Amino acid sequence: MRKRLVVALMGVAAVMLLVFGIPLASFVAKVERERLITALERDAFILAGHAKETLNTSAGSSLPSLQPYIAEHSASKGARVLVTNALGLVVASNDPTLTVGSNFSNRPEVATALTGIPAVGERSSRTLGQRLVFVAVPVFLGDEVLGVVRFSSPQSRIDQEVRDRVLGIVLAGFFTLLVAGALAIPFALGIARPITRLTRRTEKLADGDFSVRADDSSGPPELRELSRSFNVMAGRLGLMVENQKQFAGSVSHQLRTPLTALRLRLEQAQMALGDGSPDAAHAIEASRAETDRLQEMVEQLLALARIEGGTAATVTVDAALIAHSRIEMWDSLASERNVSLTITAPGQALCAGIDGALEQIIDNYIDNALGVAPDDSTIALVVARDASHVSVDVIDEGPGLSEEQRSRAFERFWRGQHTENSPGTGLGLAIVRQLAVASGGTTELLPRSDGQIGLVARVTLTAR
Ligand SMILES: Nc1ncnc2c1ncn2[C@@H]1O[C@H](COP(=O)(O)OP(=O)(O)O)[C@@H](O)[C@H]1O
Ligand SMILES: [Mg+2]
Missing domain, CATH: 3.30.565.10 (Histidine kinase-like ATPase, C-terminal domain)
Structure with a gap:
């Protein structure tokens, strides 16, 4: 009983966690993904702001002056950052393997940004052999596009961060389940104990102990109510059985006396008749036999009543x-x-x-x-x-x-x-x-x- 209650409560907690947890986790995963991309976008725009000055003033193919900004905005995100000029040629990057002057104008997002439209999305990169999430923003001076700032991050990295977040939720769920379990045990005990006690009392009552009473002063209110009803029932039953026993006893006494008297009278009548009237003697003898039968029947009926109302262990x-x-x-x-x-x-x-x-x-x-x-x-x-x-x-x-x-x-x-x-x-x-x-x-x-x-x-x- 106690175990089943704990399991039931934990089960309810688990179902609630699943019902709320699964949509919550997928919602969090979506929000987290968007948040990461927005962060990339924001950094790209800020870097584009800095690049505007440099791209505008310097015509050179390499722009080392941008390097500190690039480092600052990419360090924490682990993203690959590159800046191109208006032709799509790389002028600065945080990736040392990337040669300055490489042509990126054939990358779809760079091409889009070069037309003045920021591009956000994901695609597989042939160069890196994995899926990339990228943000490419144009560097504007007035209406003129001076170049492109592109942030890219492997999809797996973003997935990992999203997974970490979701894992946090799952762990919180487990913790909740544990707490629910810890709370359920004393709760279950509180309910199960009085019910077990009441069950024992009911068994005693069923065994014929009508003096048994349940504790109606403690436990949950419903149980106290039940215990009170139990006590009323036990009291009534005890009274009924007692009445029946008394009835059986007094009927036995009341019937026995006249039956014995009747039998005696018949014997006297038989003696008084003597041998004179055999027919009458025969009839009286038959009446005596019937009286005996009646007496036996009364005894047996009373015996039955005693057994049925009996409380013998x-x-x-x-x-x-x-x-x-x-x-x-x-x-x-x-x-x-x-x-x-x-x-x-x-x-x-x-x-x-x-x-x-x-x-x-x-x-x-x-x-x-x-x-x-x-x-x-x-x-x-x-x-x-x-x-x-x-x-x-x-x-x-x-x-x-x-x-x-x-x-x-x-x-x-x-x-x-x-x-x-x-x-x-x-x-x-x-x-x-x-x-x-x-x-x-x-x-x-x-x-x-x-x-x-x-x-x-x-x-x-x-x-x-
Ligand atoms: N061993 C038996 N063989 C055949 N009939 C039996 C046997 N025991 C009981 N009965 C039948 O069952 C009836 C009921 O038995 P019981 O309740 O003892 O009443 P009683 O013996 O007073 O007739 C008997 O009248 C008899 O017809
Ligand atoms: Mg018999």
Whole structure:
């Protein structure tokens, strides 16, 4: 988060630099080029002013008296300077290799200047073998052209100066980027830290700790606002869960008492009837069974409500150990029904789960399996683990369930046809699913993988 913010801020700075920097650099390059040429032009005109006197008074082919001026105006620019007379013959130059009297009238810019028009431009020079930038200005006396002053500089030199300028801008850009980075880090920290803190609190809330509160007194205003909303939400949620728990508790209490009383009355009625009226006794017996069912349903509904509103934390449990203990618990009941229980499990299978949840889940699965297991069949418990998960399968040899039935079996109150007339509430698997979800796991019903009829009831939890 922090890194991404810094990168984003630097990215924005870089884009801004590119968007503004590229046009700026090309503008600066253009201005700099023009400035250099204008400087050459200005020097050429000044030198032309001096040359006017000399060219006018002296008719000689060489004009050494101009030399100091030439030196003065060309030293800093590194330009090649030459002065011609009206015929285009060189009379003075700062280039010692240039012989006085050389004819320059064939150079286009000199020819143009000799007609009285200053010439500025660039061309390749055959003599020097490179591109030249030149300025040639006429030396006037009245309307008469006495000669030409020409400044020339290799294009590469001008390019170099322009490049230096642009490089300056690029360096300034990099510096800006560095400063942006240095500013971005504390800024990003300032935003990221409180968000990370708030994320931790949200995770705690999601884990069921409703007492958690966010710090709404520091950080950016938007975040303080968010923290305040978080606190209101956490408070409300806590209250709701608390209310639900209280409701579940009191309903449990309120329903249990009359149900127990009802059951007692039915027993009394049965005793009072004696053996006299078998039909009535039968009816009362059936009512007692229904009362038991109602009682179980109330208990299970309350259990569901407790799990759903629950805040129990997960602990580390050993699925192998639990599976063994469940087998022991159910063994006698199973053998009463001529069903054998077997178990396949690793020495240990540690996983996350709410305390007591896996026991209840396996009990429900075995209870269902026993309900449908034919005589002399086997119910197999298989505990398996890999790096990330632990699963417990309860596999029976009963009639199994179709795909559509398997997908509905975890719904509350859903019961299959073959169990419709047996005791039960249709809530067992709903409780199983809630317990698994609260433990951070999943449940599923599958056909047997060996092609035999029967059902595989599976719970999968996170390995620890
Ligand atoms: N091992 C099983 N084999 C076949 N059907 C099953 C099995 N386990 C569950 N069922 C079906 O799923 C229904 C719902 O199960 P459950 O929620 O435990 O409710 P109950 O056991 O009270 O009927 C059962 O009524 C039964 O029809
Ligand atoms: Mg059941």
